Amino acid sequence: MTSGKTVLITGASSGIGRATAELFAERGWTVAATMRRPEESNLAQKSDRIRLFRLDVTDQASVDRAVADVIAQCGGIDVVVNNAGYGLMGPFEAQTDAQIRRQFETNLFGVLNVTRAVLPHMRERRAGRIVNVGSAAGRMALPLYSMYAATKWALEGFSEGLWLELRQFNIKVKIIEPGMIKTDFFERSREVASKPGLTAYDEFVANVAPNLTAWEEAGAEPVVVARSIWRAATGRWWRLRYQPNGILAVWPRGWVPGQLYVRIVRRLFNAW
Template sequence: MNMKIWFITGASRGLGCEIARAALESGDQVVATARKPEQAEVELAGQAGGRLLTLKLDVTNQASIDAAVDAASKRFGRIDVLVNNAGYGQLGAFEQQSLADIDRQFATNVFGVFAVTRAVLPLMRAQRSGLVFTVSSTGGLAGAEGGSVYCATKHALEGWSESLRIELAQFGIKTTLIEPGFFRTDFLDPSSVFYGDIAISDYANYSAGVRDYLDQMNHQQAGDPAKLGKALVTLAASDDPPVRFAASSDAYDILIDRAERNRAEADQWRELSMSTAVAE
C-alpha cells in the first residue's frame, strides 16, 4: 500500500501543520487534529484535494481523543502514521514553577501523548503495522537551564518511546522519537510558552536573563519547519526508521555530545562502578 493515513496532533500551526502539509504534498491522506481545527482547515485545505480530515482534539480530554480516533477510523479505515506533536513549554527555574503548572505540563506533554497513543494502537495492532512518531526535543537528550520541568516531560517520552518500540515490534509497529532543536515556529510566543510565576528574589536576575535570551531567539531560530515535515515523510517511507532522529544541526551536535560525555563519565568512574558487584 503506497498511500499512508497520518493522524497528527497539534496540527493547526508550527511543526504539526508543516508535517501535515508535507504528508499531503507526498500524496498521503491526513487527519489533522487540534484544539482549533478550523486553523488547520485554513492552512491545509487548499492543497488537500479531499485527502484531509480536520478534527477537534484536546489531548487532555479522553472523550475528545476517542471521538477523533473513531472519526478517523470511520473515514479512512486505518491509521498508518501517528504523530504525537501537541505540547508546549513550561519554562523557568524549577522552584518558580507551581505544582499546578507542573501538573498541567505533564498532563499535556506526557499523559496526553500516552492517551492518544493508547487510543490508536489497537488499530495498528489489528493492521499488524504502523509507525508512531513522538515529537520530543533536544531537551529530552540533555537538560537545559530554565527548562527543568519541560525537559523532564521530554525525558519521560524518550524512555517511554524507546521501550514501546521493543514491546510493539512483535506487531510490526515501529516508534521513532523526533528530537528538534530550535525551529522557527511560535513555540516561544506568549501564546505557546509559559513561565513560572512564583517570585523568588534569588532567581530574579537569572530568570530575567533566561527570558531575555529566549525572547531574542524567538522567530530567529535556524530550523525550518517545512524541511522537518519533509524529513518525517522520508522517515515514514523507511523500512527501518531510527529509534531517535536528531532534527537540525544543533540537535545532531547535542546528541553526539551527550553520547560522548556519557562514555567519558562512565569510563572515569568505571572502577567504582565495577566495585559495586557482588563478589564471587
C-alpha cells in the first residue's frame, strides 16, 4: 500500500535516521533520505520507496538544491525530519572555537537551514509537519556534553516558538526528546575534545566516562525513536514534545527541586 505522502529525512545514513527511513518506507511513504555522501549508502536497496539525495545541512545552497530536487521528483514534501547531528564531548575548556561552531552549525543552524528551505512550500500548501530530533539532553544537561546540550536546549526554544508561529498555516511542529539510544552516535557521530597540557579534568573524566558508557549500553534500539517520529508525523493532535526512552530523564525536571535534581544527576554520573 502507498500513502502518496513524502518524508524528507536528514542524516539518514545510519542510526535513527536510517531506522526512520526504513519504517516510513515499510508503511507506504516515499522517503527522501538525505545525507552528505549518498554514494556510500546501501539504504536505497532496502526499498524501492527510498530515494537518496545529497544534502549537507551546514551548506544552505546544498539544502536548497536538495529540497528543490525532492519537490520536483516526489511531487512535494509532507513531513521533514531534522535528524542530522553529532555530539561534541569533553570539558568545555578543552574545546576549540572551531569545534564549538561546528557543533552549532550542524545541530542547530542545520535545522534552521532545512526549515527555512521547506517553509515556503509548506506554507503555500497550508499543510506540513516539521519534526525536530532533539534529545533528553535538551531538557537536562550531562557532564562533558555542555556544548551538545547547549545546541539541544536552543532547539527546544526554536521548536516551541515555531510551533506558535506556524499553527496559523496548519503546519505542525514536533520535537523528539530521546533518552539513550543504541546507535553509532557514540562512535561514528561523536567528537572528543582534548587540549595538550590540560590535565586538570583528567580525574573528573575518568570518574564520569564509565557511567556515561553504562547508560549508552543500556539504551533502546533506534526503531523506538523511529516509531515516535512516526507518531509525531501522522498523529492528529498538536502535541509538541515526545520522549521515546527519555521520559524518566525529562519528567522529574518539572517537579523535583532544582538543587536536588542537580544532585541526582551528579550521583548518577559520579560527577563530583
